[in-house]
Amino acid sequence: MDQSDIEEIAELIADLDDEAEELVQECIDAGLDPVEVLKGGVVKGLEKIGILFEQKEYFLAELMVGGELAENCIKIIDPHLPESSDGERQGCVVIGAVSGDLHDIGYGLVAKQLELAGFEVHSLGVNIDAMDFIKAAQEKGANIIGLSAFLVTTIPNCRDVVNYVKDMGLQDQFKVIMGGAETNQEKSDMMGADGWAPNAMEAVTLCKNIMEAHFS
Ligand code: B12
The missing domain is CATH 3.40.50.280 (Cobalamin-binding domain)
Incomplete structure (x- = not known):
């Protein structure tokens, strides 16, 4: 598993393909950086959906499916995101x-x-x-x-x-x-x-x- 799999997540999300969820899980299980899986995979995929929407290739229905798919992927990544707290309450x-x-x-x-x-x-x-x-x-x-x-x-x-x-x-x-x-x-x-x-x-x-x- 490497950077190309993260790029593949972005592609799958842009294609509204729920295999994205499995690939996210595999990337996380393989120890890839969860922040990179989130940014380079899921958020990138949503950006691509935004562009397709602007180009009128996608419509509201696709935005909704894409948003839901991204949310499911984020749920998988969520527990693995690194904590950056030094233990003190910040505000x-x-x-x-x-x-x-x-x-x-x-x-x-x-x-x-x-x-x-x-x-x-x-x-x-x-x-x-x-x-x-x-x-x-x-x-x-x-x-x-x-x-x-x-x-x-x-x-x-x-x-x-x-x-x-x-x-x-x-x-x-x-x-x-x-x-x-x-x-x-x-x-x-x-x-x-x-x-x-x-x-x-x-x-x-x-x-x-x-x-x-x-x-x-
Ligand atoms: C998914 C999506 C939807 C989903 C949202 C699902 C959900 N649960 O959130 C749904 C289907 C509901 C939707 C609806 C609409 N959408 Co929409 N949507 C998107 C899409 C594809 C992705 C948005 C997203 O979640 N991105 C992922 C996050 C992680 O993105 P991010 O920006 O990187 O987030 C970071 C920063 O923004 C920042 N941040 C965010 N909030 C805050 C707050 C603070 C305090 C700080 C400091 C930072 C911060 O930190 C975030 C994390 O790193 C965008 C495209 C895009 N390029 O954004 C269009 C987009 C935002 N939508 C758009 C449009 C037009 C609509 C609709 C009007 C479509 C319609 N015809 O009905 C409706 C409006 C609904 C409404 N009243 O809000 C346009 C807006 C264009 C414009 N100029 O206004 C966009 C840009 C698509 C496009 N390119 O045209 N949408």
Whole structure:
């Protein structure tokens, strides 16, 4: 088993072939790096599906099948992801997909990595109203509110959360971060967020930096 099998996982996912699940299991059993199986295999496969959707070769039904297949593969990889915690509690994060957005695979990976890095994480789900992020952050005593947005139409909804935090004078209590396909640092700055990360690994670094700069 080697890199070519990881590439094959991406191909199988893009073809919506559930043999991807077996190959993921085989790669994990053979001791291949689970992070590489996730990134180079599963996430790559979803990227390919996104491209086929853009090219109008795939439609909503294919996106749904692909999303489900990827989720099943992630369940196999999940228990093998390396822990990067030094044992100390790092801080508390509430995270979810903003109002109108149903994409939960990306933020699910961020939540998982944050947990493995020692953060207390509360996943709120998808299609979460701006005020519900604030309520959950208050209830859970969170330091960081994580917003996930995958659609050009839902990215602007991140601004509502940022505005509530400001209007309610909670800027010192909660820092707001965002991420998701179609987001970038520039859009995050435009929304007034305190930080942005392109992937789960960098989201952990971002949250650690925020904890050090604002809550230590
Ligand atoms: C699977 C999928 C779906 C599935 C989602 C299933 C699920 N359970 O999540 C379903 C079928 C529901 C779906 C629906 C739709 N989708 Co869709 N979908 C995708 C697809 C193929 C993969 C998304 C994914 O999960 N990727 C895997 C993760 C791991 O990706 P990732 O971005 O690398 O994740 C990392 C970062 O984003 C970051 N991150 C994520 N969240 C956060 C949060 C924080 C705080 C931080 C710091 C970081 C962070 O960390 C993640 C982990 O490393 C993408 C294509 C793409 N290129 O993204 C389209 C895509 C996002 N969808 C798209 C569209 C258009 C739709 C629909 C509107 C289609 C339709 N006609 O109905 C609907 C909208 C539904 C809704 N209201 O949300 C478009 C969006 C285009 C745009 N410009 O807005 C895309 C880009 C496809 C395309 N190329 O056109 N979709």
